Amino acid sequence: MDFKSKLSLLGLATTLAAANVSAEQIDLTMYYPVAVGGSLTKIVDGMVDDFEEANPGVNVKAIYAGNYNDTRVKALAALNAGESVQTSVMFSIDMLALKNSGVIRPFDDFVKTKEDQQWLDSFYPALMANGQVDGKTYGIPFQRSTIVMYYNKDAFRDAGLNPDQPPKTWDEMADVASKLVKKSADGNTDRWGLMIPSTGYPYWMFGALAKQQGETLMNSAGTKVNFNSKGMVEALQYWRDLGSKYKVMPEGTIEWGTLRQEFLEQNTAMMWHSTGNLAAVMQNASFDVGVAQLPAHIEPGSPTGGGNFYLINSGTDAEQQAAYNLVKFMTSPERSAQWSITTGYVGVSQASYDTAEMKEHVKNQPQALVARDQLKVATAELATYESGRVRRVLDDAIQATLTGQSTAKEALDSAQSQAERVLRRANRDSL
Structure with a gap:
């Protein structure tokens, strides 16, 4: 049978x-x-x-x-x-x-x-x-x-890195990604070391960085948010630094919908993405694919x-x-x-x-x-009352920071105050 x-x-x-x-x-x-x-x-x-x-x-x-x-x-x-x-x-x-x-x-x-x-x-x-x-x-x-880190084991080998030892901390990830960047003779980037998508579900990626800082985005009741603590600001600044300081991924925003193809075309050696892409990546990759848990900072973790x-x-x-x-x-x-x-x-x-x-x-x-x-x-993934509006203000803050329109602190302070207004109104209306 x-x-x-x-x-x-x-x-x-x-x-x-x-x-x-x-x-x-x-x-x-x-x-x-x-x-x-x-x-x-x-x-x-x-x-x-x-x-x-x-x-x-x-x-x-x-x-x-x-x-x-x-x-x-x-x-x-x-x-x-x-x-x-x-x-x-x-x-x-x-x-x-x-x-x-x-x-x-x-x-x-x-x-x-x-x-x-x-x-x-x-x-x-x-x-x-x-x-x-x-x-x-x-x-x-x-x-x-959950979010996982896909990586190109062949690219690791070419760079003299151990393909069975993906980065396990933020510092290691920035260092490894820098060794995976490949430049052409004219100075253009043929391959980035890392890409983290910042359209589609930027709040989700930020939730991973927050967890790795030992922070949570909201309380369990979904009535309060924690967007602008010191740890949160540091997390968003690290995300921006990967492009602006460490130069291991493109500055600005990275498209969720096309990132899988960027990885398959070997335009990036590592990417953060949903495990829901695993079957498609494994079936279509022309190189040896590694999958790892996300790196830790204060602690490891990912939102579901x-x-x-x-x-x-x-x-x-x-x-x-x-x-x-x-x-x-x-x-x-x-x-x-x-x-x-x-x-x-x-x-x-x-x-x-x-x-x-x-x-x-x-x-x-x-x-x-x-x-x-x-x-x-x-x-848990970011979930609050009026969740769509709350996610939107956080998404906007993330993208404003990554594109250089605002500092991480300014953007997250604004997101916190906007989200608090939305939640006060939602809590009042539910009484």
Whole structure:
């Protein structure tokens, strides 16, 4: 029996054990983001097909809505238009806003059996930091990631560096990157030592630098931020210094969406990026690829990232129960292993790494364990009330600093005061 057949039978058994789903035809709508690239839609379609095969009374309509922000906007627009949307993968950091607006309901409402509770308790704690609040679970990790450092082992060898010893501290990273810069005869840079993207999700990269400074961007309740402490200013200054002082990466902003290709074309020897790019990088690189945890300063670490499954407060009881069963199916150990193997995203539970298929995969591709192992030193991604507005002021501060329009302190002082105004208003409105 092949892997897919075993998974289908597992899904069937899981579904038969889940009570209260009507034999009548149930139609589900699921919104889904494609934020990193690759053939993710085909993978998700295949998983949905397997669920439908194991659940003949359920039809799932998957709507691919672009990036995470697009997905949230389109799913909420459909709800406002009176359409039924039962589940969606959206930013893990959207949880507070979604809960506060009554859009989502807790998974705890559907936990009726010991098996349900075991499933709910199975996920890595670091991934649940952006999924739980007030003692309840509103987000189930699925398309989850940490930031990792990809590096070109061949470039390391050419520069006389040990390809099995990537930099482990900020000082080492700046030093190693300087040795990896390659200049042409006319003085132009043919290859940079390092690139850290500063468009798309600059706050996410800054969250890594903050963690490495021993700082957190916000409190656990999402009501206060910490943008302009001494450690934060030093972190942003270091990011700018990599371009302006150490000259190991381009000055100004670096595009999130094109950085993977820059790395594959060997325009940079190292890059910070989502582990969600792992499969595409490994499949397309013409050189020996290394993957490492991010370097430490005061301490190591990275924020988690990516998307959670949410149960939308919409549709009939039978539809919502079926949506819950769909989420359980998609996040089962075998499915999580399949998803991680084919994309590079982190398997969301230890059970997914205990599957035979995952054990075989990591034996052949040990790079796949880096992001999982980094979960031990991971922190929650920036999540607050009015999260979009708060992230925007921090993104603007980061980019203003990197482009030389402002000092790190001035930019972060401004971001702190703007974010405090936004959060004061949000806290007042929620009373």
